[in-house]
Amino acid sequence: MLGQTPARCVLDGEIFLAVDGRLEFDLLSQRIHPAASRVKMLAVETPASFVAFDLLAVGDDSLIDEPFSVRRARLEAELADVSAPIHVTRTTTDAAVAEEWFGIFEGAGLDGVVAKPLAKPYAPNGRTMLKIKHARTADVVVAGYRLHKTSTDERPLLGSLLLGLYADDGKLQHVGVAASFTDTRRAELIDELAPLVVGAGEDHPWAQWQDADAQASSRLPGGQSRWTGTKDLSFVPLAPSRVAEVGYEHMEGTRFRHTAQFKRWRPDREPQSCTYEQRGSCEVRSRHRSWGKLTD
Known part of the structure; x- marks a missing residue:
């Protein structure tokens, strides 16, 4: 997995586990276990994936103070060639598309969609985004x-x-x-x-x-x-x-x-x-x- 990302980078994202096209949080939580052997077994039986939301740093460049529009462009460029189990989250500026996602992705186990202001810098320990949930x-x-x-x-x-x-x-x-x-x-x-x-x-x-x-x-x-x-x-x-x-x-x-x-x-x-x-x-x-x- 690490071989697909830049040698030095800070990514904001989330680990997830999907079975038959649906997120399975309970299966993912089974990895919170003290036995390394069990974790390795689960990694083989039900492998997890990673989806990237944001890029905060790459190489010697810190992107925290850059607007999200710039960070997103760099994220897409740096991870342009990645394949499963690494993914880059979808984005759109079309409200109609976002509303469509809001409905169809519910069947995959997603709570809703997230809206981020394009002009805002990254806010550590803060929340500038909106979560639109069912x-x-x-x-x-x-x-x-x-x-x-x-x-x-x-x-x-x-x-x-x-x-x-x-x-x-x-x-x-x-x-x-x-x-x-x-x-x-x-x-x-x-x-x-x-x-x-x-x-x-x-x-x-x-x-x-x-x-x-x-x-x-x-x-x-x-x-x-x-x-x-x-x-x-x-x-x-x-x-x-x-x-x-x-x-x-x-x-x-x-x-x-x-x-x-x-x-x-x-x-x-x-x-x-x-x-x-x-x-x-x-x-x-x-x-x-x-x-x-x-x-x-």
């Missing part, structure tokens, strides 16, 4: 919560709601969490959800979350992973009788890729109606910001 909502079952890291016995605060959808086998699958509440709302939710707390010995769909075999056969909240390490992931189980509408950007496999955003309670929905079939019929809204930013 926005969706789904109705999910709230089946538990975790306490906030600042929660105390004197003033318990809710940290995140644990969300579920019913799979074809009738089991409630853990699909992610909703968070980002104010402290006032965190305290209110503790009291609001208190009547739903499931006591010890009572039945709950995720009661086996600490069991290794159960974790292996069905993704349950609380299981340790390469991401969580020894972090305490215990939660307060709730009777799965409340439905919430949440906003999310993308579903990776059977789970939300990022933290969902709580919208409202849905007392008009039955929990059993919250299934994965929503993926094909849920509301999709484009966050159309100023496409003119593409050519500023």
Whole structure:
């Protein structure tokens, strides 16, 4: 791979893994593993690729203070002859083309498109670009919560709601969490959800979350992973009788890729109606910001 790039350069880009034309983030994350032998095995079985977004330096030339239009031209020139597994991201100044990409590339697992001002220099640790993403909502079952890291016995605060959808086998699958509440709302939710707390010995769909075999056969909240390490992931189980509408950007496999955003309670929905079939019929809204930013 390095043989295709300039001997001395600084590239801004991203490693990705695609299977049958679709990005697979979960497969890529498996490389975060302490065993070098496993990483080498995965590199052979599911090789990763690299896509370049920007060129910050080449040889003795720093391009950080140059406008993006200049950096992009140099990137295309320096990587003109590269081939897989190295790629150069597509760009356009045509709003109609960008909108077309916004729709068709969703099927490949992309969140949306990025708009960069052509006249701006590179901004380390800053963001001058716009991310235009798909926005969706789904109705999910709230089946538990975790306490906030600042929660105390004197003033318990809710940290995140644990969300579920019913799979074809009738089991409630853990699909992610909703968070980002104010402290006032965190305290209110503790009291609001208190009547739903499931006591010890009572039945709950995720009661086996600490069991290794159960974790292996069905993704349950609380299981340790390469991401969580020894972090305490215990939660307060709730009777799965409340439905919430949440906003999310993308579903990776059977789970939300990022933290969902709580919208409202849905007392008009039955929990059993919250299934994965929503993926094909849920509301999709484009966050159309100023496409003119593409050519500023």
